[in-house]
Each structure stands twice: as C-alpha cells, then as structure tokens.
Amino acid sequence: MVRLDENEISFPDPELYDGHEGIIAFGGDLSVERIWFAYQLGIFPWFNPGEEILWWSPDPRFVLFPEELKVSKSMRKILNRGVFTFTENKNFRGVIKSCQEINRVGQTGTWLSDELMESFITLHEYGLAKSIEVWKDDELVGGFYGLLIGNVFCGESMFAKVSNxxxxxxxxxxxxxxxQLDLIDCQSHTDHLESLGARMIPKKQFLHHLHKK
Structure with a gap:
C-alpha cells in the first residue's frame, strides 16, 4: 500500500497497482477535491472512523448493468401498487444522515464519519453527488446516494426504514x-444487490466503462 501525502492530491494508478486485498493507499485526507479525484480513478474511501483512511479499488468489482436488472414478481406488484413514491436530489442531507444512523445487521457503528458525510454534502451542492429518496405517506423511508461520473453511477450507501x-x-x-447509464458501481458484494442482478467483473473492465468518453 502507498501512503498518501496530505499536501498533494495523488493516487497510484489502479490499472497498474493492485495493492493489498483491494486497498491501494492509506492516509491523505477527506477533502472534496481528493474524494472527487479518487472516484474518477475508480477509487473510494472505506474505513472505520478514528482509524487510518483506507482507499480501495478492488478486483473484481461488484457492478450492475442496467439491462441485467432483475425484478421479482413480488417487487413488481409493490411498484405497480404505488406503495412508494420517489424523488431525486430533494433531501440529500436526510438520505446520507439516515445512511449514517441506520442500524445494520452484524454491524456496530458506522464507516460514514461526520467529516466524510460533510464532504459528500458539499459534492452534492456542487451538483456532483446525487440522492434518490423513497417516500411512504410523506415520510422518508428509504434511499441511497452516490456520485455520477460520466455514464457510471457510483453508489455509496443505502438505507431502508421499512421493508423493500x-x-x-x-x-x-x-x-x-x-x-443514460453504462453501469452502476456497487463496490462490494451484498446479497441484496446480487438478487437484483449485480455481479462481479474484472477491475480492468470496470475502469474501461468509467473512463469512456
């Protein structure tokens, strides 16, 4: 792994450097500029608050191609019944705060620190980070956020306060x-997203999509 200089925004080239188990660098800071630069290279931060910042570019990469989306019959019925309504970029702060606070099975605490959250809020204010809100009876009950880079949506975190x-x-x-999208970057495997059609692809293939103009 490469230690980053806090005074210089740079990373190892993820096409040439694999790092250790997907971690290609550590250290640096969580400035808006560094985070945006990292995502354009296919790198994302993931670490426990209070510990060293870790920067990841795993191989393989867990992604979803839109044309491979799987929708179960039960989910299609829920969508057709209009149980939920949806908005985009209407309550970014509410979505990311809920992602930080939601209790997750088998997980204590959160990797989403206050500093990282504020950087993503600033990226949203710049028009670079997007949120999707899910409402039921005028209450925010679910959603997720991420960064849009070209034709790739880099999903960061999601939450749900009610089932589905x-x-x-x-x-x-x-x-x-x-x-409008080539693929959605899901970063790391979850059964939840695999059930919707996400799958692993080689990092090289992911970076090809990310860097397409």
Whole structure:
C-alpha cells in the first residue's frame, strides 16, 4: 500500500497497482477535491472512523448493468401498487444522515464519519453527488446516494426504514436512467444487490466503462 501525502492530491494508478486485498493507499485526507479525484480513478474511501483512511479499488468489482436488472414478481406488484413514491436530489442531507444512523445487521457503528458525510454534502451542492429518496405517506423511508461520473453511477450507501424501500428505490432509479447509464458501481458484494442482478467483473473492465468518453 502507498501512503498518501496530505499536501498533494495523488493516487497510484489502479490499472497498474493492485495493492493489498483491494486497498491501494492509506492516509491523505477527506477533502472534496481528493474524494472527487479518487472516484474518477475508480477509487473510494472505506474505513472505520478514528482509524487510518483506507482507499480501495478492488478486483473484481461488484457492478450492475442496467439491462441485467432483475425484478421479482413480488417487487413488481409493490411498484405497480404505488406503495412508494420517489424523488431525486430533494433531501440529500436526510438520505446520507439516515445512511449514517441506520442500524445494520452484524454491524456496530458506522464507516460514514461526520467529516466524510460533510464532504459528500458539499459534492452534492456542487451538483456532483446525487440522492434518490423513497417516500411512504410523506415520510422518508428509504434511499441511497452516490456520485455520477460520466455514464457510471457510483453508489455509496443505502438505507431502508421499512421493508423493500431501498430495493424499490434502486429499481426505480435503474429503470428511469437505464438509457443514460453504462453501469452502476456497487463496490462490494451484498446479497441484496446480487438478487437484483449485480455481479462481479474484472477491475480492468470496470475502469474501461468509467473512463469512456
């Protein structure tokens, strides 16, 4: 792994350097400029608050191609019944705060520190970070956020306060934007997203999509 200089925004080239188990660098800072630069290279931060900042570019990469989206019959019924309504970029702060605070099975605490959260809020204010909100009876019950880089949406985190909320929001987002997106970066494997059609691809293939003009 490479130690980053806090005074210089640079990273190892993820096409040439694999690092250790997907970690290619550590240190640096969580400035808006560094985070945006990292995502353009296919690198993302993931670490426990209070510990060293770790920067990842795993191989393989867990992604979803919009045309491979899987929607179960039960989820299609929920969507058709209009159980949820959806918005985009209407409550970014509410979404990211909920992602930070939601209790997750088998997880204590959160990797989403206050500093990292504020950097993403600033990226949203710059028009670079996007949120998808899921509502039920005028209450924010689910959603997710991420960065849009070219034709790749880099998903960061999602939450659900009621059953199927985040899944419904994800399906709605993919079906609404499938003509504009090459793929959605899911970063690391989850059974939840695999059930929707996400799969592993080589890092080299992911970087090819990310860098397409």
């Amino acid at each position: 909320a985040s899944k419904a929001g994800f399906i709605h987002f993919v079906e609404t934007h499938k003509d």
